[in-house]
Amino acid sequence: MESTSAPLAQLAGVGKRYGATRALDGLDLALHPGQVTSLLGANGAGKSTAVGLLLGLLVPDAGHVRVFGEAPRTPAVRRRCGVMLQSAGIPERLCVGEMLALVRAGYPAPRSVADCVALAGLDGLLDRRYGALSGGQQRRVQFALAVCGRPRLLCLDEPTTGLDLDARQRLWAAVRELVADGSAVLLTTHYLEEAEALSDRVAVLAEGRLAAEGGIDAIRARVAVRRIRCVSSLPADTVARWLGVQAATRDGDALRILAEPAEPVVRSLLQHDPALRELEIQRAGLADAFLALTRPAPAEAA
Template sequence: MESTSTPVAQLAGAGKRFGATRALHGLDLALHPGQVTALLGANGAGKSTAVGLLLGLLAADAGKVRVFGQAPGTPTVRRRCGAMLQSAGIPERLRVGELLALVRAGYPAPRSVADCVALAGLDGLLARRYGALSGGQQRRVQFALAICGRPRLLCLDEPTTGLDIDARQRLWTAVRELVAEGSTVLLTTHYLEEAEALSDRVAVLDDGRLIAEGGIDEIRARVAVRRIRCVCPLPAETVAQWPGVLEVVREGEALRILAEPAEPLVRRLLERDPGLRELEIRRAGLADAFLALTRPALPEAA
């Protein structure tokens, strides 16, 4: 359901160039209170550029950017924001406890150190130097620094890269707790199961353009992609050449097929193999929908 609340942050016709490369083409995006919005796209789609505009790290070449009704990057706005970026630039000689104390001092009512440790999973790390930590531990410290000021807007740019499964699940739980407290979260991720697990809304970028936006079910409904499984002796290489087939994987006696649309493919399978059995057809997941939206269109001749 579309939110009618005043957006916490908004990009209106936002454009950004880097030399001859246009990173964003008139992007319209609104972030509403208490929601997680996942910004999805392939590498170079413009996700990190959009985050940079909202945080005031970059200036838009066109359009308007507002955060809490003000220009981004001002001291008042920055005290209400938190960010976990792909590149952190954190002093490696400082200890984790020193980093937390330094960042917490910039906020009027920061979280307690104990809360930061619990939410980010930093048990036993406060006395360690940042540079001596593993990559996954450093990501957890970065998350703690992003949330220690109780941000009302939290931007997480690929936050679980380098985390193991347990740490990833722990971060998911922390994000849900922050949203329950009223925080608004902008999440960029290449893990589409992460977006599906956490997000209220999804925005899909392709080459700097917004090509789809809505709830998870709305995005799924945008495409006719289905996952098909059947026990069938037909070669996967043969089926892969048929119109509408996006992906085929052989698993023992079974074929797993991603197709759009499904009905013509199923008819063709039954024609070629009347003995086909154990046929299953499932709706698209978010990952399937994302692939269909960002994959180049099939030729009309197909």
Template sequence: MADTPPPLARLEGVRKRYGDTPALDGIDLSLHAGQVTALLGANGAGKSTAVGLLLGLLSADAGDVSVFGQAPGSAAVRRQCGAMLQSAGIPERLRVRELLELVRAGYPRPRSIVDCVALAGLDGLLERRYGRLSGGQQRRVQFALAICGRPRLLFLDEPTTGLDIEARQGLWSAVRELVADGSAVLLTTHYLEEAEALSDRVAVLDAGRMLAQGSVGEIRARVSLRRIRCVSSLPAGAVAQWPGVREAVREGDALSIAAEPAEPVVRRLLEADPALRDLEIRRAGLADAFLALTRPALQEAA
């Protein structure tokens, strides 16, 4: 069997504090070529700190941070990375074409402007001043700037905030194309459906600690929660009180129920409503697993 290629970037036993507050508490994280890794967590979980360390914007208090086998932040490393962060600091008077030309000049083998426009959905925007664009258009420009250097390692920090559905799906398609070409992507997002759609691996942070890592399927398998959906006249409030039911809500004629375990709840549903129909049972999604993993930590903190 062939050896597994080494990761393009790695955090090993990394610790970082801001005063008395731990931002990262001994975490390990590896980013591999041809994979999207989603870093998930609530605000303050440590996601931005992890990204800052890998970009060389911050220094670790302990542990090892490496990118392409080197310390992050050097010119050689930066030329192989792209980043779309929440705070951009882009000159508002420059036109989109000027911004692309300026950033492309810093890379040895940049993408053509035509390719950047196609991947980021910038048709008709090249001659517009950046400051005159809408928030969603500015985010698309930021994505184009992040990918124009053909990065081997791409950091996307909440990339689809402010984008409409069509633009979001266009960005997803572009990310898949980059990954198919061998790039590694670190994605932070609050949209768990986005992480589920794009990610090969998921890492869940809470208060600087790594709660879980693995494929989307492995993370979902950490919880036995099931989603039950059926058309029934049973009142959602009453079903919500049944043993094993975490949540029951009405969606038109249908009941949507989160249960663990599901089998006793399904039996009781069938007994309580002989007219029940269109019964569906599916495993937990990534959002369900994320809540199940982080809820105990939140309760402990409270």
């Protein structure tokens, strides 16, 4: 979904170094209301640095950062932002209800406790000490603290790490509800299926630079490859040598193939194995595009 509204937050030509290490190099990124933007990249690509700059935790060496048209370090800006980082630093002796009351007090019009409990799935946890909770329960508490102030800009850094499937889907539903209300969400995640499920836009970082940006379909289109799966007795190493096949591997009885164009490969499969069955063809997913955009060039890999 493309947005024509003005961005709520923007990085413009931003550069950031840590000594001799270049973390970001001329990064341009805009976050629009009513959209989830996923910031993807390998470890060390600059994702956490970009989040830190948006939150005013870091200062750029070049370019500028604007959140709601202002510098991100001002109290007025921070009262309109919510954040869920990978490390929370929450006092373990406090009860969940105490922490929620403390954080809610910092906002002019916070969500009710009942709304926070419902959004984050905190039923039965308010009277428990934070340090006594499981890792997944702690992440749900952190999400509640991030959204309790009705943020217009929400930064979620690996939010579903440690969550089971039910809790993860519940958090996804909460994010969709916030976006429907007009919030802008910046998501960093290593779960590419999560980015594919939630994102309106995707920005892929590679070595501090923007390798690609756009909607999910536009990012997928950067990879001209399709996935073929079938049950076949054909040797994978034989199929791997066919024209158009990029890779062929065996998974038990199943043969998995990456190919483009796919049609000649499918015809060859049917011709060489009349007993072939359970044939499936899928377009490239976000994971395929991510790997193609962030994979080092052959000389670099060597």
